[in-house]
Amino acid sequence: MNVAILGFGTVGVGVYDILSPRSDINVKYVLDIVKHEGLTAVSTTDFNDIVNDESVDTVVEVIGGLHPAYEFISSALKSGKNVITANKMLVSSYYEELTALANANGVALRYTAAVGGGIPWLVNLERAARCAKICEVSGIMNGTSNYILDAMHTDKADFSECLKTAQDLGYAERDPSADIDGIDTLCKVVLSANIAFSTVINKDDVDVAGIRYIKDCDIAACEGMNRVCKLLGVAYDRKDYVSIFVEPTFVSEKALEASIHTNLNLITFEAEHVGRESFYGFGAGRYPTAYTVVEDCIDVAGGVKKAYNNVMNSSVIKNSDTVHKYYVRTDYNNDWFASISKENYANGFITEEVSVKDMHSFCNEALAAGKECFIAGIREL
Ligand SMILES: NC(=O)c1ccc[n+]([C@@H]2O[C@H](COP(=O)([O-])OP(=O)(O)OC[C@H]3O[C@@H](n4cnc5c(N)ncnc54)[C@H](OP(=O)(O)O)[C@@H]3O)[C@@H](O)[C@H]2O)c1
Secondary structure: OEEEEEOOOHHHHHHHHHHOOOOOOEEEEEEOOOOOOOOOOEEEOOHHHHHOOOOOOEEEEOOOOOOOHHHHHHHHHHOOOEEEEOOHHHHHHOHHHHHHHHHHHOOOEEOHHHOOOOOOHHHHHHHHHHHOOEEEEEEEOOHHHHHHHHHHHHHOOOHHHHHHHHHHOOOOOOOOHHHHOOHHHHHHHHHHHHHHHOEEOOHHHOEEOOOOOOOHHHHHHHHHOOEEEEEEEEEEEOOOOEEEEEEEEEEEOOOHHHHOOOOEEEEEEEEOOOEEEEEEEEOOOHHHHHHHHHHHHHHHHOOOOOEOOOOOEEOOEOOOOOEEEEEEEEOOOOHHHHHOOEEEEOOEEEEOOEEHHHHHHHHHHHHHOOOOEEEEEEEOO
16 A cells, blocks of 8 residues: 655654555655655655555545645545544544545545544444444543643642643643643544544534633642542533533542543543443554554555444534533622522532533633633532
C-alpha cells in the first residue's frame, strides 16, 4: 500500500518513523509547508502531486485544523483514496459529509487517533457496538486539563502556575483554549457518541464547561468532600434522546477516574452484556498517536474499506432530564439560582439535584455578565 503523509510535524514525523522500516506499507509522499531533505519519500508542497497519483492508495492527514485539511480529505475521498486522520476538530465538524463521502466511494475513513491518541478506543467502541447496545460513553479525554487538575491537587499550586508548567513540558499549546475550555473534549465525546450510538451529533447542541475559571479554593473544597476534580466528557443514549455534555466533575476518590494522573486518559463505555469497559493510556504524544495512526494504516491495508459509521440516525439532544448536584462558586445570581435549594459550602454552594441544561445556562449567563462562575458536577460514576 502506498501512503502519503500530509503534515510533517509532531505526529507526521512519528508516522514516517514507524512506517519507514515496514515492507508492507510504503510512504510515497510527505507533504508539508516546506520541502524536507533526506527522506526516503518524495517531499512535496503541492497536494495535486498526491491526489493525481493513482498509485497512492491512502492519505494520512496530520496537518490539523479545518482548512486546508478539509479540502485535502474531501478531494482524496472523491478520488477513491482511503483517508486516515487524527484530526478530531475536522471530523467532528464535517462528520456526516465525510462519512457519506467515504461510504459512497467505497473507501476507508479512519480516525482512531483522534480520540484517545495512543489508546485503541474508537476501534474497540466500534467492535462493541456491533453486538451490544451501548448506553454510555464517558471519561477523561484531554491530557492537558488532566495534567493541570492533577498538579493542582498534588502540588497545591494555582491554575496559572500549573498551566505554565504544562506549556513548558509541551503538554499544552501556547493558546490553551481548546484544552481548558473543554472544546477538545467536546470533539472527542461527540465522535465517541456518534460511533457508539450510530448517530450524528451537532457540537453546538452540547453543553460545555471547562476548567479555565477553577481556583485552588475549588480544589480544596473538592478534597474536603473526599473527591477529586476531573474534566469529563459524558454521553448517554436514553432511547428517545441523547444527553451529552462536558464539565468539571468532583468524582469520588474511590472512582477509577480519580486515580488517573498527569496527562493520561481513561475512557469508558457501558454496554449490555459486557457492562463497563475502560481504556487507559497516553491520549497524546508523537509516538503513541503515530502508533494508532499506523494501526489504522495496517487495518486499511488488510481490507477495512469503510467509515466508522454506516448508519447515521439523527438524535434529539436533551440535557434537561439529566440531573445531579453541583458545586458552584459564583458572585452571580438570577431568579433560577435563587429558586433552587442549596447550602453554603467552602467559598461556594452545593445545590440540590438540578439539570445539566439549567446549570450550564446559569453558568453561561454569569460569565456573559462578566461575573465569576465555576461549576462542577458532583456524581457517582
Ligand atoms: N500531537 C499530538 O499528540 C496529537 C494527538 C492526537 C491527535 N493529534 C492531532 O493530529 C493532528 C496533527 O497534530 P500535530 O501535533 O502533529 O501538529 P503539528 O506538530 O503542528 O504538525 C502539523 C504539520 O503540518 C504542517 N502544515 C500546516 N499547514 C499546512 C499546509 N497547509 N500544508 C501542508 N502542511 C501544513 C505544519 O507545518 P508548520 O509547522 O510549518 O506550520 C506541521 O509540520 C491534529 O489534528 C491534532 O489534533 C495530535
